Amino acid sequence: xxxxxxxxLFLAPATLILLVVGFIPFIYILYVGFFDWNTNAVDPTxxxxxxxxYRSLVFDTTFLNSLARTLVFAFFVVVSELLLGYxxxxxxxxxxxWVRQFFRTIHTLPIVVAPIAVxxxxxxxxxPGFGIVPYYLKQWFGIDYxxxxxAYHAFATAIIMDLWHWTPFVTLSLMAGLTALPKEPLEQAQxxxxxxxxxxxxxxxxxxxxxxxxxxxxxxxxxxxxxxxIWMLTKGGPAEATRFxxxxxxxxxxxKTDYGYGAAMxxxxxxxxxxxxxxxxxAMTGRKGDAQ
Amino acid sequence: MAGVPLKKTGxxxxxxxxxxxxxxxxxxxxxxxxxxxxxxxxxxxxxWVATGLxxxxxxxxxxxx
Numbered sequence: 101x102x103x104x105x106x107x108x109l110f111l112a113p114a115t116l117i118l119l120v121v122g123f124i125p126f127i128y129i130l131y132v133g134f135f136d137w138n139t140n141a142v143d144p145t146x147x148x149x150x151x152x153x154y155r156s157l158v159f160d161t162t163f164l165n166s167l168a169r170t171l172v173f174a175f176f177v178v179v180s181e182l183l184l185g186y187x188x189x190x191x192x193x194x195x196x197x198w199v200r201q202f203f204r205t206i207h208t209l210p211i212v213v214a215p216i217a218v219x220x221x222x223x224x225x226x227x228p229g230f231g232i233v234p235y236y237l238k239q240w241f242g243i244d245y246x247x248x249x250x251a252y253h254a255f256a257t258a259i260i261m262d263l264w265h266w267t268p269f270v271t272l273s274l275m276a277g278l279t280a281l282p283k284e285p286l287e288q289a290q291x292x293x294x295x296x297x298x299x300x301x302x303x304x305x306x307x308x309x310x311x312x313x314x315x316x317x318x319x320x321x322x323x324x325x326x327x328x329x330i331w332m333l334t335k336g337g338p339a340e341a342t343r344f345x346x347x348x349x350x351x352x353x354x355x356k357t358d359y360g361y362g363a364a365m366x367x368x369x370x371x372x373x374x375x376x377x378x379x380x381x382x383a384m385t386g387r388k389g390d391a392q
Numbered sequence: 393m394a395g396v397p398l399k400k401t402g403x404x405x406x407x408x409x410x411x412x413x414x415x416x417x418x419x420x421x422x423x424x425x426x427x428x429x430x431x432x433x434x435x436x437x438x439x440w441v442a443t444g445l446x447x448x449x450x451x452x453x454x455x456x457x
Contacts, residue, residue, distance in 0.1 A: 154427065158427050
């Protein structure tokens, strides 16, 4: 009993912090979502709106398009980073020691760069008439690459920029997971005559599942709330081609000061994120039927 | 959920669940149905019909899911 009390005592600071920075703001957002509150409106006070913000939301094609665009972006980014991260993790675990250490350091550098700086750098690289990317794509392949006018180019650049920034994180996570794998099951599978693909799919992936799950969760949640990089790269353009949900919410909440509607949008985005994460958790932990 | 025993699929849900899971699934469905109702059906049927249906479904999921 006394030990249990000490346990709660140790947990108290973390719980208190979570309550103050997590739970209370969530309740406040939930509260604001039921009000019409725009500090730039004729009446800047909170006015009860009931479900009106949510009612407007389901008819708001700009918001729904932003949400769909963000889901497509998150899908491409997470899948590509996972594949690329795994390949790089295996490559960086090769035996040539100095090469491994050198490339591991170089490869990890993008993680420490602030997202706003990443966006600014990629903007400089890709800006039409100035950046080296459009210049060499034109010179070498004859491609008229322009992120300011071509929606596909802007969208693809946003994905590549995110890959550049966050693949090292996936690589590091998977390297940690791969390094911690026990050797015996792998050797056993080899003795039993399993080929590389079979060993990967039936031995490595199941053992790596906790690491994969954590990595995918972190990357999925990050991808669904990309704002600063995209803002620096394209400002959500051309037209609305890269206006992802985080950016859309930011535009509504800050320049337009539409707090009630912004709160409703934030909550719906949170809902989508939680549902996606839960579905992923169920799919990856094999809680189907009676399978243990 | 770690530490909480999972029920085998005696219920109609295709996954092994505990009480928290079934409550969570009910809330997720409640929100989804309300949003879709507002988008497609509210002109014909009022929203409280959706609330009633979802609450009944929630009880069913939690007890039999």
